Structures are given as C-alpha cells and as structure tokens.
Amino acid sequence: MNIGSFAKQNQISIDTIRHYVDMGLLLPEKDNEEYEFDSKCQSDFEEINRLKSIGFSLSEILSLLLYHRIGQLTKYEKKMSYRSYFENKLDHINLEIQRLDHMRTKLIHLLGNIYSSENTVQKITLGLPLESLQYFSCPKCKKTLNFLDGNVENGQIITGRLSCESNHTYVVIDGIFMGDGIHSEENINSLHDGFVDDYISTTDVDYMRNLFNALEWTKKNVSFDSISDGIAMELGPGHGFFMRHFLDSFPSTSTYIAVDSNPKALNWLKKVLERNAPKFKVLFICADFKSIPIKPSIVDMMFDISGTNNEYYDGTIFFTR
Secondary structure: OOHHHHHHHHOOOHHHHHHHHHHOOOOOEEEOOEEEOOHHHHHHHHHHHHHHHOOOOHHHHHHHHHHHHHHOOOHHHHHHHHHHHHHHHHHHHHHHHHHHHHHHHHHHHHHHHHHHHHOOOOOOOOOEEHHHHHHEEOOOOOOEOEEEEEEEEOOEEEEEEEEOOOOOEEEEEOOEEEOOOOOOOOOOOOOOOOHHHHHHHHOOHHHHHHHHHHHHHHHHHOOHHHHOOOEEEEEOOOOOHHHHHHOOOOOOOOEEEEEEOOHHHHHHHHHHHHHHOOOOEEEEEEOOOOOOOEOOOOOOEEEOOOOHHHOOOOOOOOOOO
16 A cells, blocks of 8 residues: 555554654555555554554664564564563663652652641731822822722721722722723632743743843842832833842832733732732732823832833823823
C-alpha cells in the first residue's frame, strides 16, 4: 500500500512515517518514487509502537531492530535479546522511579511548609479611610464627596456609598472606590494566587526586561523622602510590581493611591498589601484614568511604571495635576 493508505490504516501522520523511514525504522520498497508498505513494514510499525509504549526511545528501538535484521535470529535468540533490553530498561525505570519518588517527597515537604505558613500570616483589612475623603472630588461636578452609609471598620469604609452635593453617587466595594463605568457587580475576588505567575509566563520577555529596568532606575534615582507627609499615585499598578519593590521605602506618614481600571487586578493587589501590612495609608481607586476622583494639585509624586498607554484616551491632555 502507499504511504497515505499506510498512515490511514495506522492512524498516524504521513510526516511521522517519513521520519521513521528516514531513520531506517521502516524499510518500504520504492516504486517509481512512491513508497510501498508491505506486511513487514506493518509488523515493524507495530513493534515500534509496542517498544515506545514501554519507554524505549526511537534510537534504542532502531538499535534493537538493526540487531534483529543483521543477526537473522531464531525465535529463541530474539526472545533472549529482548530479555537483555527489557532488563536494562527495567533497571533504568526503577532508578527513575526512585529519583522521582525522592523529588516527590521533597515537594510534599516544601508544600507542607507553604501550607503551614499560610496560617501564620498576619493579615490586616484595608478599606477606604474616612479621613481620606478630603482628597476626593466628584469626577462629574468636582464637588466634595461625602460618606452616606455603609460598613465602617477601624475608621475605614469597607462597603458603602459616597455622594456629592449634586447627588452623584459612587460605591465602595471591599474597600475599593468604584468609579463610573466600572462593573462593580462582578466578582472582583476571582483571581487566583497564580495571577502573577500567569502574567510572567505569557508576557513578552522584552517588555518584562524594560519593566525591570524601570524599577531599577527608580531605585537608584528616586527618593521617597519628599513625600514624607505627601501623596504618591500609581497609574495602572496591575500586578503590583512597583509596590512589591518599594513597600518599605514609603514613609509611614505618606499616602499611596493605586488607580486601575481593572477591579479584579486592583483587588488582587489589595490582598497582597493586606498580607504585608504597609505602615503608610493606601487608597484603592478603580476608575478610568480620565475620571480619577481626586482633587487637583494634591498628588506630590506620580508613577506610571507598567505603562498606561495600553488604554485608550480621548483628547491630547492625558492627566494634569
């Protein structure tokens, strides 16, 4: 039969068959530039599959097939040759099982340490401090926002409503201010602990390199002493790389405002900071960068490490303070 029929009969790709032929695993006859596969080819193919299923590599299989072809072995001799190959493979597999079992034991131990450490982390709850409302203004009418009602713990709004004199109302969910156009009803707690791992594994290496260089440049050239009683704002903190690097650099009397249009990512950053208990005030604002509800001229330092140019904005003036 031709190569197409052979491939269909054995449910394998033509490319794989050509590879087996090129290696010498299969020895079809050639008739007018076309391969013809006979019963011997079928027998060899079945033998290849059987040996692959028990862990033999193609090069090992080729050595065994060549030995059988050259030696013209009797059935007994063929069985004995298999015995030697199989015993060696079994020894190799047993050693591999021991190695994997050792790795498994170490992984179980390491995971046990991680699971036990999760129960010892001192978590705090970060909400929207009532005293920070002095920084807020309605993005529509620019008037002061006031607390209407909701759940307040330790002077922080956990859930609640804010309103201005023009009766524009905004909500706080899980300590995060929700701006206009944000779908606050969705589950903002749905991101898993591998959020950052997923990001790193799927993000362009050159972008990650530039992000790292930006963080290193900030370490060497930016002093946070200038905001000892001031306010720093980060646009698009997303995965929290900036705050992870500078968590201990912010003065205790400063305020950090994280602004992101993605409520899930912002809530994930909030959970990270709650596990690290920052000594400074933190505000979480979920809003489009054109309508941040912060009064003019109060921000002392602005950061845009991750790159807010991924968003679309109308007009030529992006943000002024």
